[in-house]
Amino acid sequence: MTVExxxxxxxxxxxRVGRLMSQNRIQVFRTHKYKATTDSAHNLNVAPNLLDQDxxxxxxxxxxxGDITYIWTREGWLYLAVVIDLYSRRVIGWxxxxxxxxxxxxxxxxxxxxxxxxxxxxxxxxxxxxxYCAHEYQKILRQHDFKVSMSGKGNCWDNAITETFFKTLKAxxxxxxxxxxxxxxxxxxxxxINGFYNPRRKHSALGYKSPLAFERKAA
Numbered sequence: 767m768t769v770e771x772x773x774x775x776x777x778x779x780x781x782r783v784g785r786l787m788s789q790n791r792i793q794v795f796r797t798h799k800y801k802a803t804t805d806s807a808h809n810l811n812v813a814p815n816l817l818d819q820d821x822x823x824x825x826x827x828x829x830x831x832g833d834i835t836y837i838w839t840r841e842g843w844l845y846l847a848v849v850i851d852l853y854s855r856r857v858i859g860w861x862x863x864x865x866x867x868x869x870x871x872x873x874x875x876x877x878x879x880x881x882x883x884x885x886x887x888x889x890x891x892x893x894x895x896x897x898y899c900a901h902e903y904q905k906i907l908r909q910h911d912f913k914v915s916m917s918g919k920g921n922c923w924d925n926a927i928t929e930t931f932f933k934t935l936k937a938x939x940x941x942x943x944x945x946x947x948x949x950x951x952x953x954x955x956x957x958x959i960n961g962f963y964n965p966r967r968k969h970s971a972l973g974y975k976s977p978l979a980f981e982r983k984a985a
Contacts, residue, residue, distance in 0.1 A: 808922050810846050810901075811904070813915055815918055815972050816913055821852050822925050823851075826853050826854060829873065829883060830888070832874065832892045833847070833881070834846065835936075837936075840946050844952065846864075846932075846955060847874040848874055849875055849929065850927055851979075854980045855927065855969055858877070858881050861873035862951075862955065864948055870897065872903055872906065876938065877904070879910060880905075886911035890912040893916065893917045896967075898916070939954060939955070965977075
């Protein structure tokens, strides 16, 4: 909030902003507790954890991370899969479905590949859910020479960047209203990712720049 106000020309500090927010009853919307949704009860091959909670990168396309979350609507669950470039925190691939399947994860991955045309040999990290261990998903990774990395069993911290994105999405958008239809939630998620999160939302880890601005600065 302080950074945004300074960019608008207001000479304010953190304490003054905090005081004004308190006086006007403006509160931070707290996230809910983490809930595990990974289906790791399968006999598919699991890759080692090459990422090892090292989320830093010196440039784009060195480390990607993928994950899936859920959004409740009055029609039922809507599942959202994303792929994030860890260098800039930019969402580079995403897909939604009313079913939690491998095809959902594959569509998000293919969007990221089509957008970035990545070089060979970079890390692609996910949890060890059946969607990511599926033969079809792993085949695509092999075709593009990914170094496949997976989280430890039941350890959400191994994929902390995607978990943080999902908590941010839900706190800033999803939990603020009741979604009548899956289509309504899908459109809102699209507008959030492409209209706000990637081009405008600032991250302290990026020097208070948005993902797109951080990538442009590095180019």
